Amino acid sequence: MGVSLYTSRVVLNTLGVVDFGVYSVVGCIVTMFSFLNGAMASATQRFLSVEIGRKDYLQLKKVFSTSLSIHLLISIIIVILAESIGLWFLNTHMNIPVGRIGAANWVYQFSVLAFAISVIQVPYNASIIAHEKMDVYAYVSIVEVLLRLFIVYILVLMGFDKLKLYAVLTFVVSTIIMLIYQSYCKRKFEECHYHFYKDKSLFYSLLNFSGWSLFGSLAWVMMGEGLNILLNIFFGSIVNASRGIAFQVNGAVSTFVNNFRTAVNPQIVKSCTTGDKEYMSLLVFESAKYSFYLLLFLTLPILLETKIILHSWLKIVPEHSIYFCQLILINTLIQCFDIGIVFTAIGRIKENQFIGGLIYLLILPVSYVFLKSGSSPETVFYIQIAATVFVVFGINLYLLNKIASIHPLYYLKQLLFPVIKVSIVACSFPLLIRFVMAEGVDRFVCTIIISMISVILSVYLIGMNKNIRQKLLNMIVSKLNVFK
Numbered sequence: 042m043g044v045s046l047y048t049s050r051v052v053l054n055t056l057g058v059v060d061f062g063v064y065s066v067v068g069c070i071v072t073m074f075s076f077l078n079g080a081m082a083s084a085t086q087r088f089l090s091v092e093i094g095r096k097d098y099l100q101l102k103k104v105f106s107t108s109l110s111i112h113l114l115i116s117i118i119i120v121i122l123a124e125s126i127g128l129w130f131l132n133t134h135m136n137i138p139v140g141r142i143g144a145a146n147w148v149y150q151f152s153v154l155a156f157a158i159s160v161i162q163v164p165y166n167a168s169i170i171a172h173e174k175m176d177v178y179a180y181v182s183i184v185e186v187l188l189r190l191f192i193v194y195i196l197v198l199m200g201f202d203k204l205k206l207y208a209v210l211t212f213v214v215s216t217i218i219m220l221i222y223q224s225y226c227k228r229k230f231e232e233c234h235y236h237f238y239k240d241k242s243l244f245y246s247l248l249n250f251s252g253w254s255l256f257g258s259l260a261w262v263m264m265g266e267g268l269n270i271l272l273n274i275f276f277g278s279i280v281n282a283s284r285g286i287a288f289q290v291n292g293a294v295s296t297f298v299n300n301f302r303t304a305v306n307p308q309i310v311k312s313c314t315t316g317d318k319e320y321m322s323l324l325v326f327e328s329a330k331y332s333f334y335l336l337l338f339l340t341l342p343i344l345l346e347t348k349i350i351l352h353s354w355l356k357i358v359p360e361h362s363i364y365f366c367q368l369i370l371i372n373t374l375i376q377c378f379d380i381g382i383v384f385t386a387i388g389r390i391k392e393n394q395f396i397g398g399l400i401y402l403l404i405l406p407v408s409y410v411f412l413k414s415g416s417s418p419e420t421v422f423y424i425q426i427a428a429t430v431f432v433v434f435g436i437n438l439y440l441l442n443k444i445a446s447i448h449p450l451y452y453l454k455q456l457l458f459p460v461i462k463v464s465i466v467a468c469s470f471p472l473l474i475r476f477v478m479a480e481g482v483d484r485f486v487c488t489i490i491i492s493m494i495s496v497i498l499s500v501y502l503i504g505m506n507k508n509i510r511q512k513l514l515n516m517i518v519s520k521l522n523v524f525k
Contacts, residue, residue, distance in 0.1 A: 044186040044187075044189065044190055045186065045189070045289070045292070045293045047190075047193075048186075048189050048190060048192070048193045049286070049289040050354055050355050050356070051193045051196070051197065052193060052196065052207065053282070053286065053355060053357060054355070054356050054357060055193075055196050055197055055203055056203050056204055056207065057357075058279055058282045058357055058359050059138055059141070059278055059279065059282070060141065060144070060203065060204045061282045061285060062273075062277075062278030062279055062280070062281035062282035062285065062359075063137060063138070063141055063144070063145050063148070063204065063278050063281075064148055064204060064207065064208070064285075065269070065278075065281045065282060065284065065285035065288075084108075084247050085104075085108040085112075085163060085164055085167040085247070086167040086170055086171055086306075086307070087310055087385055087386075087388075088104045088108070088246075088247060089101065089104055089105065089108075089167055089168060089171035090170075090171045090306075090307045090310040090311055090314075091310060091311075091314050092104055093171055093172065093307075093311065094310070094311035094314040094315055095314065098231070098232070100243075101232045102231070102232040102234075102236070103238050103240055103243055104232075104243065104247075105164055105168060105232040105233055105235075106232075106235050106236050106237065106238050107238055107240060107243050107244055107247060108163075108164045108167070108247060109161075109164045109235055110237065110238075110244075111244070111247060112160050112161055112163055112164055113161060115160055116157040116160040116161055119153075119156065119157060119160060120153060120157055123149075123153045123156075124153065127149070127153075128146075128149065131145065131146065131149055132146070134274070135270070135273060135274075136273050136274055136277050136278065137278070138277075138278060141204070144202060144204045144205055147202075147204070147205045147208060148204060148205070148207075148208040151208040151209055151211070151212040152208065152212075154212050155211060155212040155215040155216075158212075158215050158216055158219050159215060159219070161219065162218075162219040162222055162223070164233075165219075165222045165223050165225075165226040165233065166222060168226050168230050168232070168233055169222070169225070169226065170303055170304075170306070170307055171307050172229075172230060173304065173307055173308070174229070175300070175303070175304045177222075177225060178300065181218065181221055181222065181225075184217075184218070184221065185214065185218055188214045188217065188218075189214060192207070192210040192211065192214065195210060196210070256394050256395060256398045257390075257393070257394035257395075257397060257398040259398065260397070260398030260399065260401040260402045261398070261401055263401075263402060263405065264401040264402065264404045264405060264425070267405045268404070268405065268408060268421045268425070269281060269284060271405070271408055271409060271412060271421065272284060272418055272421065275412045275418075276418055279359055279360065280359075280360075280361060280418050282359045283359040283360060283361040283362040283365050283418075284361075284365055286351070286355070286358075286359060286362045286365070286366070287362060287365035287366040287368075287369045288369065290343065290366050290369075290370070291366070291369045291370055291373055294336065294339040294340055294343070294370070294373075295336065295373050297335055297336070297339065298332045298335055298336045298373075298377065301328070301331070301332055301335060302328055302332055302382075305324055305328040306382055306385075308324055309321055309324050309325060309328075309382055309383075309386050310382075310385065310386045312324065312386075313386035313387055321383075321386060322447070325380050325382060325383055326380070326455040326456050329377060329378060329379075329380050329456055330455075330456055330459060330460060330504070332377045333374065333377040333378070333460050334460075334463065334496070334500045334504055336373065336374055336377055337374065337463075337464065337467060337496055338493060338496045338497070338500075340370045340373075340374060341467065341468065341471060341492045341495075341496060342471075342488060342489045342492040342493065343366070343370060344367055344370055344371070345471055345472070345475050345488050345492065346475075346484075346485050346488050346489070347363045347366050347367050348363050348480075349480070349482075349485045350485075351363060351366065361418050361419065364419050364422075365418075365419070365422065368419065368422035368423070368426065369422065371426060372422070372425055372426050372429055375426065375429050375430060375433060376429060376433065378433050378434070378456065378457065378460075379432075379433050379437060380437070380441070380452075380456070381393055381397075381437060383441060383445050383447070384440070384444065384445070387444070387445060389444050389445075392440050392443075392444065393436075393437065393440050393444075396432075396436050396440075397432045397436055397437070400428050400431060400432050400436065401428060401432070403428070404421075404424055404425055404428050407424055408420065408421040408424050411424070438452060459503070459504055460504075462503050462504075463496075463499045463500055463503050463504040464499075466495070466499040466503060467492075467495045467496045467499035467500075468495075469495075470491050470495045471488050471491050471492040471495055474487050474488050474491050475488055501513075
């Protein structure tokens with residue numbers, strides 16, 4: 042996270058606000074085609090986890106090879122779409138500064154290549170997750186951030202067009218990471234050696250399961266990247282740079298939570314497959330709860346002192362960055378309450394993906410109407426937050442009761458109420474410091490320290506039950522004894 046934030050700062054300063062905005066918005070056109078990949082990634086991981094849970098290793102090999110065949114097909118489709126519709130849209134509808142359209146096309150082509158590689162990488166990543174070898178991600182992440190740090194060094198050193206060079210180097214890093222994952226999986230997992238299987242039943246099962254996930258992924262990507270394009274059309278690439286900065290911050294802190302839930306999800310699917318619904322329910326609610334606590338620990342100081350953090354982090358702070366950052370982090374906190382993994386585990390994703398996806402798709406036309414009427418760029422984030430609240434606490438609660446027999450009152454008792462109690466106590470003391478002290482370095486330091494201590498104590502005293510507290514104490518004591 043530290044390297045990611047540092048490299049973002051150097052890249053912004055080296056490229057400049059305009060070129061950084063161009064890179065952000067051009068890359069989002071390619072990302073819009075990721076709905077194909079996102080849908081299949083979810084299906085692949087689930088099917089692999091199920092077969093591992095059943096210990097059916099022959100079927101496991103078939104699932105991996107069939108999913109890799111499908112991903113190769115998806116990468117070809119994405120390249121065709123990107124080189125036709127995407128390229129046309131870039132050169133005819135995007136608000137690119139005069140003189141940078143050539144560089145924008147250069148960025149676009151390497152973004153397409155990098156994305157095609159990331160598609161092929163998905164089955165290998167899914168295998169690692171399904172086997173719960175999460176330590177691999179730690180080691181590869183270290184390699185990746187070091188490579189990105191090297192990119193920044195070359196970017197500053199070379200005199201070539203910075204925007205073009207950044208696109209090329211990013212593609213090279215993506216290729217290296219894909220080869221590392223592929224090499225590891227082939228050495229460690231028997232099923233990761235590709236063989237062509239003509240199993241129509243499995244092929245259609247994967248596609249059938251991913252069909253509704255496809256709609257949900259399409260809606261999510263269209264909402265996110267569509268809003269980025271809307272901001273570009275109405276306000277230009279400088280606002281895209283602001284959004285890019287906000288997403289860099291959000292991506293850095295939410296990585297912790299995403300990795301935590303990624304590690305838990307295979308256990309949820311496996312416990313459902315073996316019929317242990319009680320353990321599945323425990324994992325679902327506890328993982329959601331502690332995801333929120335972890336994210337609150339990281340985001341509370343940022344939310345309270347966004348201005349001074351951004352000005353200390355960046356030499357150039359694009360307009361709207363502060364509010365964008367705060368609103369995106371709030372939306373991410375709300376998403377911690379989404380326990381849609383239940384639908385994936387039991388294999389009933391149709392209603393959840395369709396209704397939720399429809400709501401997220403509606404964000405685009407609603408945002409367009411507001412922007413057309415002269416609303417500020419922040420409006421699109423307010424609309425997104427409202428939609429997230431409606432989906433998580435409205436649609437999902439109804440479907441959880443209908444499909445998974447999880448009553449809303451049980452959801453409130455196990456997840457929402459404990460989190461609200463912790464949040465109220467955790468936020469009270471830092472907010473008091475913020476309002477009592479004048480803005481400056483002293484308040485910033487006090488807010489950071491008090492926020493972290495307040496969250497830790499609130500979670501320990503209020504958010505944990507007696508058994509969990511005792512287990513935590515025993516773990517700490519055992520760790521300390523190692524150093525004696």
